[in-house]
Amino acid sequence: MSENLTIGERVAWYRRRRGMSQEALAGLVGRTSDWLGKAENNRIELDRLSVIRSLADALDVALGDLIGEPTLLDWTADSGTATVPALRAVLMDYRQLTPILSAPALDAEPPTLDELARELRSVFDAYQGSRFGYAAGRAPLLLTDALLAARQYDGDDRLRAHELLALSYQAAASVLTKIGEADLAWMAAERGLAAAQQSENYAITGSLFRSVAFALLSTGRHEPAMSLTEAAATYLQPHLNDGDGDVISSYGTLLLAGSMAAARAEDRATTRGYLAEADEAARRLGVDGNHLWTAFGPTNVAIHRVNTAMELGDVQVALDIGSELDTAALPVERRVRHMLDVARAFHVSGRHDAAVATVLNAERMAPDQVRHHYLSRQLVITWVRNTHGKPGFELHQLAKRMHVVG
Template sequence: MTQHLTTGERVAWYRHRRGLSQEVLAGLVGRTADWLGKAENGRIELDRLSVIRALAHALDISIGDLIGEPTLLEWSADSGRRTVPALREALMDYRLLTPLMSPATEGAPPTLTALRSDVGEIWDAYQGSRFGLAARQLPLVLSDALLAARTYAGREREEAHGLLALTYQGAAMVLGKLGENELAWIAADRGLAAAQQCGSDVIMGSLFRSVTHCLLSTGRYETAVSLVNDAAGVLERGLAAASPALMSVYGTLFLTGSMAAARSEDRATTQAFLREAQTLADRLGGDANHMWTAFGPTNVAIHRVATAGELGDVQVAVELGPQVDTSGLPAERRVRHSLEVARALSSWNRTDEALAMVLEAERISPEQVRHHYMSRELVLGWIRGTRGRPSRPIADLADRLRVV
């Protein structure tokens, strides 16, 4: 029902459903009724998740309810016609939870070489912003990985559990992109359990990052910060002689933590986490994609822009954002950064530049732009703020995003 509303309009919609006046809701979040009125009618942009979380908490709803998630994964040649429901069935199949209830004749497990390749394809699809393709492949790969983890023994069993953990993590990351936060949490939780059976700090660290993402998506920012600190304590034992993969996972964990700290409006921790990530990026010596992290100096710069936006430092985001060259990074990272910069530009009424950023992001990955709340919010805001008919490029983009 609220699919075509801006975040501010959703606040008003849920406020009416709760029977709250503007004065009461504003008081619950420490704001004035005048501020809330402007936010609800689009004269103030609700573009900081810390503020959105406070409103969602006061309204007793989820953050996803206010930013328009979950969203529909549209059918495509990549996805076929069995998308998120098929993955949900795979995650919720009780027979996959314990070997005691497994079918008697499961067949031969896949070779670990084949399973490594299949897991890699899922992560490549994720980084290429081909979420439909990843969602389509995940149920079968998950079944194969579970069978392998139960069948193999010794070191092969440990590797199978590592691949199972990465499969669950891939599911969590894809589901998070699609706004399916509860399913993402289930996948991340099971992935972390599998990671503990594989004996790899690299894979364990990778799953810590995934759980942190899930906490972020549900607004549990302080908990996410605590998890990053605890996880860092677990991983730092091997940091002195760390491989590039472990350095990348460790550094990316701090980048995720910096977003959590920024959304908690904790500037000191945000900067501390960014400094830690920068140290790891410098030690790594350049951009890389170990464990599908896209970690390096460029990703640290991307997070400096994103955290500035979350903290309300729009000028920093506007000045630094366009200077970051993301051309060497995977599509998912490039598009996410473009949307952050577009949001900052739009907040300074530089709509033409912001629109250009969104259109370029759409050229790189139509699927990611179509499913991200930020692009939908930007376009809806531009349409609501236009007197008369919106420009043809904005109207056409709104039609492609199906927000009007």
């Protein structure tokens, strides 16, 4: 299916493929056929993931099928010509399943742990800089080197190698989630969690719990993500009194993932509870830090207040907090994700010019991220569809760069 369909048009396409009437589908999601007809014809916005997920469940399709993920990762000077397929090949290499299937005698010399740490930093920094092509292109070699190190080092070096392996899987899962490869992201997060447990490092294990939670979120499994948040938070709580910034940041970011899951499950009380706990963790940390590449701190908690408000339909709350929030201290990825929520709030409140300007500003900062995120794609498609006559020059050029018009 082409990329230039709105979510409503995708719903209509899959509904017809299933041989369902509008009345039948609307009944399954507790709506009227009039509501569904308007949604399919772009007269009602489908921008809340809780609603989209209910439609996906009723149609027996993946959430990504309705929001148009994944999209093609463009080749750039950063990415080269080996991106997601190369990463998929590494993740599906049968020799990763157990050392029994590997041939140690044929293994190359592993990198030093310092070299591996530098390689990991370059991929994570690229991810946080929204250079997803570069991160996807470098992740396969990073994972290969990290696996080799984890298998060949001994003693304390082996523990450190497993820390780096776990974080390498986390970096891969992070970029795969951003470009819509939810199933591969789950695979990377799951393997990262297994490696983290072998590292005996509480903070890194907590950080990988967060990756698994985000992988669940990306497939629309909100309730399991909330359950995981509860279990993982309980695991980390005994270690918070150590004052370790890595542990506090892993714990706080995990709660932020839980807040998103609760908001998408339309559970307001749990959303507020997770945000309050995350806020307390941010106060304990005291700064906008970036321990274990979490970007955790007071500002990231505020960003999630905006995000969850939008998921719950509290548009004015999102505008009150989000439009004046200073995110300059955070990595580009966090700043741009926040800008997309603010653009969405402007759009829903009828402030079209502000919404378009916000997306254009976000694109200048992070073209890869704006190109791949379902929010920006759906906003631009909707604006093009709803324009009477030819879209304005800036909007038309933006739509062409995002490949949502010819």
